[in-house]
Structure formats: C-alpha cells, structure tokens
Amino acid sequence: MADKHLSSQFDSELRTVSTRVLEMGGMVESQIRTAVYALSQFNPEAADQVIEMEARVNALEVEIDRELSSIIARRQPTAIDLRLLMAISKTTANLERVGDEAEKIARMVKSIAESGTTRSLPASDLRLEADLASALLRKALDAFARLDAATAVAILKEDDAIDREFDGFVRKLITYMMEDPRTISASLDLLFVAKAIERIGDHAKNIAEFIIYVVKGTDVRHKPIENVESVLK
Template sequence: MQYEEDSYSNHISHQFNEELEKIRTQMLTMGGIVERQVFDAIEALLTNDEEMAEQARLIDRQTNEMELAIDEQCTRTIALRQPTASDLRLILSISRSVADLERIGDEATRIAQQAIEMAESNSSTQHGFQEVRHIGEVVRTMVRDMLTAFARNDLELAYRVAKQDRKVDQEYRTAMRTLVTFMMEDVRSISSIMNVIWVLRSLERIGDHARNLAEHLIFQVSGTDVRHQSLKSIKQTVREETGGKGAGNDSEEE
C-alpha cells in the first residue's frame, strides 16, 4: 500500500514537472519570436524595406495569442496544483515575463509601422538612423541575453541586462537632444524626424521591459522581489544568491 502511494505521488510530481517545463519552453519560444520581430522591425526601417516591416507588424497577433495561452496555462496550473515556494515563483515569473515580452512585441510593431509610413512617404531622412541602429542592437542583445539567462537561471547575466538599461536611457536622451536640434535648424525635417523619435522611444521602452525580465528572473531564483529597486540593491541580491560571485565588481549607486 505504501509503495502504491509513493508511486502515485512520484507520478504526480513527474507530471507536474513536465507541465512546468512545457510552460517554460513556451515562454522561451515566445521570446525568440519577439526577439526576431524586434530585429526585423529595426532592419526594415534602416533599409527602407516595407515588406519586411509588414511581416514584423503582423507577428503582433501571434505574440498576443501566445501570451494569452501561456498566461491561461499558468492560471490553470496554480488553481489545480496549488504550487508553493520555488514552483510558485517560477509560474509567477513566467506569467509576468510573457506580459513584458508581449509589450516588447507591441513596441516592435510600432517600429514596423513607422518603417511602413516612412517607406510610403519616401522619406529620405537619415537623421537619427545611426542612433536607431546602435540602440536597437543594444536592446535586442538585452532581450536575447535575458532568454539565455532564463534558460540557464543565470542571475549574473540578468543583472548585466538590468545594468544595460541605464546605458540605453542615457543614449536615448542624448539622441533626443540631437534630433530636436536638427528640427530647430530645419523645420522641413520635423515630420520625418518625428518618425525616428517615435522609433527611439519604442527602443527605450524595449530596454525597460528587458530590465523587467531581469527582475522577474531574479525573483524566481532568489525569492526577492527587486522591482523598483536600485541597481545597487539588485547587485546585492544577486551577490547573496550566488555566494558573492555574481554581478561583477562595479559600484552602481542608482
């Protein structure tokens, strides 16, 4: 009798672990799609490729559906399995992460829409394109690194992503000042430069959501909610969780 009970318990536990791994895999798959969408939207803008922009824009529906499906699975698992401790944190982290991934997809869709509008209007402006390319590469790398961090439960990598958001914010502000100067010098450029400004704004927001992903993973692994905390506090949490080996040797005070 005891053997049968243990066997049943092990079966249920194995089944539950499979459910968690399936949800986690689906989240990472969604992340890969979103990362590609971001790349295609930026590339479409920089190369004036209206067809690529339209393809990137249409991906939004797929990511919306994936978010709803994954979130529903998370809700069902909590209701049926009543997970605790690390299992509950994993589910909550995934649920929060797919929401941020969907919002990254929304921003990529906005970039694609701007690319389409600029292609249709035959805009010839190159103002801000260098900044778009650079910041775009940074935020795309942030998203990619976060997917790697989730796959490996790598808190140090998550911290580095969170740290990169500060760099994105700084470069965004610098780009804004430069573009405003261009518009003041040539009012005929205002319309086309405004398209680029909206793109840069979307890229800055993608950086924000990538930082959110980092915070979700840190919560999942450590049990500490680091949302709205400074980089210094996040670094301390990572160091405590990794035995003092994580988060590098820098000294942020934000």
C-alpha cells in the same frame, strides 16, 4: 511513490510552459530583427511582416496564460514553484509588450517612408541603441532559461547604456529639426521609434527582475542596483 509521480508530472508541465515562453521570445526577437531591418532600409514590406507577426505573438501569450491557469488550479503550487509561475506570467506579458514596440517601429517606418524624407533623417544613428536592446533581450531570455540571477543583475546595469543612447539621439534629432523644419513630422516618427527601442530594453530589465524574484524570493523592482546586488550575496 504517487507523490513522486505527481511531482514528476508537475516538473514536466513547468518545463513545457517554460519552453513556450522561450518560443514566444524567439518570435519577438524575430520581430525586432525585421523591424530594425525595415528601419535601416525604410522597407514597408518588411514593416508589414512585423505587423503581421503581432497576431501570432498575442495568440501565444493567451495560450501560455491558459496553461498557467490550468497548472495553478490543478497543482496548487507553493514557494519557488509559485514564484516561477508568477514570473512566467509576467515575462510573457513583457514579451507581448516588446512585440507591441516592434510593431510600433514598423508602423513608424511606414509613415516615414510615405513622407519621402528618409534620406535627410539620422535613422542609422539608431542602430547602436537597437543592437543594445536586442542583445539585452537575448541575454534576458538566456538568463530565464537557466534561472541565472547573476546575469539578471548584469542586465539591470546594462540597461543604462540604452538610456544614454536614447538621450543622445534625442539631442541629435532636435538639432535636425531646428536646421530643417520640413523634417519635423518624420523626425517625430523617428523619435517614437527611438522610444520604442528604449522600451524594449526596459522590458528586458523587467524580465531580469522577475528572474531574481524566482531564484532569491526577493522583489527587487524599483530598488537601487546596490540593494539588488546585496541580494545575491
């Protein structure tokens, strides 16, 4: 009976820390939304909100890591429970980096707004890439909440669409800079924005890989998608 009680406590602790991860994910999603709004309007005030939120995201990462260390020390988990705790740690690290990318976007928005060249830049062309990256992160968080390996595999495939949008935008931006060299400085800032959005997609992909690791016990990082799909069979 004591073992059952300890197991119930452990399950409760796992649920609690998983909920904290999803809370962190919600904060990061809010950062992205605000950063994209700041970009669409070249709004420095919205950009400042994103930058201010970064401290809260960082603090939550530290709190979750502390909780994980405590659980591992007290419970000495094995097998799937240990994999889940490892995946939670990796997921929080990736969410913190997503927050960093959102902050980067905000800082670039402020730089572009100060340059006075906002009207001549194709910033609106980044909307699709941003929407794809935001949706992919949302899907990764949903898959994490359900430990849904099938959805995680789908996320790995969908990341390619973000990469294609990024490549297309870079080509368009090069054309803008060639046609009007006065836009080069602001265009480079916008290039960093595009890369930050692309990296958000990469972090969503990383989270998906950790989900597969928890559920299937197989590390699928750096493996072709065909090999990853075979893990689910």
